Amino acid sequence: EPGLIIDLGGKFDKSFNESAYTGAQRWKEETGNDYMETELQSEAQREQTMRRMAERGANPVVVLGFANASTLEKVAPDYPDTNFVIVDMVVDQPNVQSVVFSEHEGSYLVGVMAAKASETGTVSFVGGMDVPLIRKFACGYAQGAKDTNPDINVVANMTGTTPTAWNDPVKGGELTRAQISQGSDVVYAAAGGTGVGVLQTAADEGILAIGVDSNQNYLHPGSILTSMTKQVDKAVYDAFQSAAEGNFQTGLQVKDLASEGVGYAMDEHNADLVTEEMQQAVDEAAEKIKSGEIAVHDYTSDDSCPALSF
Amino acid sequence: MDKLPRWADVALIPVVNLVLALIVSGIVVTLIGENPFDAMMIMVNGAVGSTYGWGYTLFYATNFVFTGLAVAVAFHARLFNIGGEGQAQLGSLGVALVCLYIPWPHWTLALPGAIVGGALFGAAWAAIPAYLQARRGSHIVITTIMFNFIASALLVYLLITSLKAPGMAPETARFPEATYLPTAQDFFAAIGIPFARTPLNVSFIVALIACWLVWLLMWRMRLGYEIRAFGHSEPAAIYAGISPFRITMVAMLISGALAGLMGINAVMGEQQRLLQDNVLGAGFVGIAVALMGRSHPVGVLLAAILFGALYQGGAELEFETSVPREMVVVIQALVILFTGALDGMVRGPLEKAFLRYRKQPKPGVAAE
């Protein structure tokens, strides 16, 4: 029986955690098997929660987010017979599968679309907690926007420096308002639960927004330009399924654009917002990334960003 | 004659208050669609039904003993220290610094070092509110609340700047292995008893010693006598030559040091690195523990174990049912409400009852 530990944002953050939750649910429905699930309440309880999962015999145990890395590093060796999966971070242990995404590539695509959609020549970004992972999003986004329109102005703000930054919609909204006053008319939120406030404010103030992780287009139809999807759901599903089938693999798994690990979302909610031309530009860029013609800079590779200064 | 016999004051009233809190909690559980008795069973089982449960129960209890004693010592000086949270955070910082930057050869040396570090930092964080109370009359309740917030901002700042380990999370590097404290598992394994892997560690013994020392201090030492005298009456303390400034400072420093000691259990014993929030509200639980324990070390110890069980049981409850862990927060709130604030609701009628019972004159009770 596999297990999933939902991280601090909560399983209905409409974003990262929710995506993982959906994947697990889909697996449950499709296979009819059960899985164990629990939700973290606080930073300091990661260890107990992981241990409890392992003690209860969950296998594999999926943990979400980079914040679990150091705890997993410590816990995994104590349970050599249990497999673990960590999303968004690499943990080098024999019984751990590390799933990382090429968020910079997906962000590049939505950056292209943002630049195309912007009328003011200013687009913006609201990040959650200020960590390299989120800068990776911002940097890819900025690069995409600037490659499309060299004159564009990209404004980026982070919500905070602690995990509460994932869950502060009020502050997200305030940041968005500030960005609007700086001229932004497309805002990209990569901020977990905080993003809810960003998208809401964008809708209230009549500008466009870009969702993240899950397809968030449905939240404010007509106001959400697209979503940068990151297939955490698929990662969870695959982990569960491979374990059930007995072919679970440990080690690093990179999910990039080419493997459709990241992408952008199109559906009936944003069909009217995305013009033919915009879609074309984005698809073109996607092809170039896949072919290697465009190299999107990965912030975490050298902790720097040519397209944006923070 | 006192209005109530001693046993009623120290045992009956807290128990009645606790029962009331539990009844209301039961109603809450029922309202959210769970059977309160089943929930109770899960919690009891989860807390004390296995060595795993005991391990975590006593691990949490260790935290609460430290913060509970901290609140209790301050209470004796009639200082309401709500700053346990911040003092414990700073104490954790002290423990972390000691563990990270001093190359300890063995935990037996690292532990005393960490005790000094945690106590010093915790005490230092209590010192400013104490000083402001003693010299400038700034209300310690408000200043310690403010210091909780300032502490958490300070810790975040340090954890994302100078103390931050490589990686994304705001946390320090893991401590060197030589500082790892032996756990209950290690201990019981040595005598051949299997015990689940839990973070319960040698800090529990330190907590017990702390209880004994606080008892010695409060009821056997001059300083404790002076703290209690000051707590009962400041003018009387001045009359007796007990300096209010000194007692306020000393009591708060001891209180802060005790709260800071929590770091050896939470940070050195479990996390083995400093996180942004490793106190987990234990500073506040300390208030409930001290109130329930009537500020006596034995009471504090018992109440701490009760709350430890509540925490561990609550975690299991969340795991087994749809009752979120916040249930524990609710129970804790109700315990504080009933034992601390609504005490008069139970005390009043009880006093009347005892008075009526006494009115039947008994020979020999003629007190002038």
Add this chain to the structure above:
Amino acid sequence: MADGPAPAIELRGISKAFGAVQANKDISIRVMPGTIHGIIGENGAGKSTLMSILYGFYRADAGEILIAGRKTDIPDSQAAIRAGIGMVFQHFKLVENFTVLENIVLGAEEGVLLNTSLGKARKLLRQLSDEYELHVDPDALIEDLGVGMQQRVEILKALYRQADILILDEPTGVLTPAEADHLFRILRGLKDQGKTVVLITHKLREIMEITDTVSVMRRGQMTATVRTAETSPEKLAELMVGRKVLLQVDKAPPRPGEVVLKVENLRIHDEQGVERLRGVSFDVRAGEVLGIAGVAGNGQSELLEVLGGMRPAQGGTVQLTGEALDLTGSRSDARTRRARGIAHVPEDRQREGLIMDFHAWENVGFGYHDDPAYNRGVLMDNDALRRDAEAKIARFDVRPADCWQKARNFSGGNQQKIVVAREIERDPVLLLVGQPTRGVDIGAIEFIHQQIVALRDAGRAVLLVSVELDEILSLSDRIAVMFDGRIMGERLPDTTDERELGLLMAGITDTDRPVATAEVEANLARSGGKAR
């Protein structure tokens, strides 16, 4: 009295208990309209409780109240006010940072908005103050007024509510004799207007001076109600305490020795910066009791506190047996004073002298807890403390003789005995005593007085502060009178009287009888003291 007018107040069978304390037991009285009725009784006799019941502040457990002949239910003060009752409490009930006017209208406002009420009140106030000689500035803040003025505000409050019955609870305790005289003039004026006044006091002189009838209370019961004209102070005193009272203390003539305490030009400010002592100088010799008389609040408390090490001084010097005491520094605390041989029976035993929630044995070491006899290394020697406590309790006949009782469970008199035992038994060089017999019954008073005199006779110096002139006159070998932070003069008990002391207490010095320092010196010489 069946054919006379109905009594303004009639109480029938009033009883009231606070927990185990029966404060009032089956009390009945009648007060006729247009009279001044006195109620006397010792501390704790139940006077305040009875009047608080009449004013609706407490509810009686049993009994009924008739106002102007009609049975009246008084569940709260509102009802009392409606029945035409006004009360001036022992501790004033004024909002310190409100103006006089605001205090007066509080609770008797007309309409929802303040402006109209304040305007009306201002007019009415002017009328009232003309009528009764009650002049106050309506816009002054209460905290800026002296106690006498504050009392006027309280009276005006009652009159503003059109009270026909005015109750005053120990109104003169805080007044100088002159202020008290003025108050009595006002009360007579009220009486002439047909109003009824109930006056609580335990000063027999006041009863004799102003009341028409008087009730005596003892231990919660009403022992008698008599016409003032038909009784005497002695009779009243006997009724008050239940036996013949010896108003004088037996003592040998003093044999003063060397100067033990020399105070020079002592100055103190309080926390607000108000000067409390404005240059006080005096000395106390071995083997004599110096009594400090004065109305409460004229600096005596502060004087005791400075000498006892409870507060720093802002100027002046104090010498104990020739050596200067530290008045400001780190060695100005009470602990150091005790080490120098100064013992101190504080004015307020419950607030200062005792820890009410400590056991008797813990209290017996209070202040002396670092005495090596009570300690063994870093730990306190609780057994030694208990042994000592038991011995002292036995010697001073503290009842109940149980060192495990909490201090709060002893009666006032027995609490005082614990304090006195603790302080006197240290055989101090100098004993400071404040209000030694406040709230203490007559038996204990005699005992405590004897202890003080015995200490004096053993050649120790005693500084006695008391607001009771009787006590001062009977215990002191020399009397200094304080007024407004100054010593107005020194007198000898044999050659002065209450009238003269009263004038000094009011700040009035007789020009034809200058401060009698010379006379005191002469007296000292006569009694063989070695004047230095």
Add this chain to the structure above:
Amino acid sequence: MDFLTVVQILDSTVRLATPLLLACLAGLFSERAGVVDIGLEGKMLIAAFFSAAVAYSTGSVWLGLLAGVAASMVFGVIHGLASITFRGDQLISGVALNFLASGMTVLIAQDWFAQGGRTPALDGAARFSSIDLPGAGALRDVPFIGPIYDDLISGHTILVYVAVLMVPLSWYVLFRTRFGLRLRAVGENPGAVDTAGISVVRLRYSAVLICGFLCGLAGAYLATGLAAGFVKDMTAGRGYIALAALIFAKWRPWYALGACLLFGLLESIGNRYQSLDLLGLQIPSQFMQALPYILTVVILAGFVGKATPPRAGGTPYVKEK
């Protein structure tokens, strides 16, 4: 910093100061009546939850507001029971109620909505929308005045205007009416009020209820005006900041407005700039966040004028002679 940025920051200040102001005035009424309330945080939180929950369920923000206010007032009554009727410790009661709110809201939210302790997002009539004051659009392009009127003054939700109006109203009630006189008196010397024939208990309960009412508005504004729904612990210490503002304001309504605007401004600046460059000195955002608390300690220490709280504050009233 150009003019428009300043207007924007001030605009954000107004929004962020609103919950503080309402809570601060709530505390003002309570403490002026001698009931210390560190439970402002908990009242706001419970109100935030119930307003969001009911607004979501009924689709009407007004019903939500009502529910939030009612919940907060129930907390007020509990505080009253503890501190007025049973003469318990007001501080402990406040602490307990803060915990109770923080636990209860998540518990009920989880039970009702199963969304991890939050309410579903609100939209449409379930939220307060901003009001455009007359002429805002027309004036927009007038230099200077335009942005100030259009951005700063106009375009807030109704509760913002209510909060601002509450300031003169509170002042008037406290200092110009009979009720205010009595309320202030009961916080200074309850004995005086009692002997004047007014019920101390009734007065204090009404203060506690007003406090509940205003905290209810504050909480409802957070969840249905500022944000669009309830999330766990969404008050995020604002109750304590309001308390700090109250001390700052020396328990006076107009000063409260100033103090809350100041703290709102700090928050707004902290939101906008992750770190502030002040004369070459890097000020981290953590410092900005901690600044209200630091300022409060400085005030309490008496370095910036002494704040004297109502004299009878924090002590239960027991009749005595």
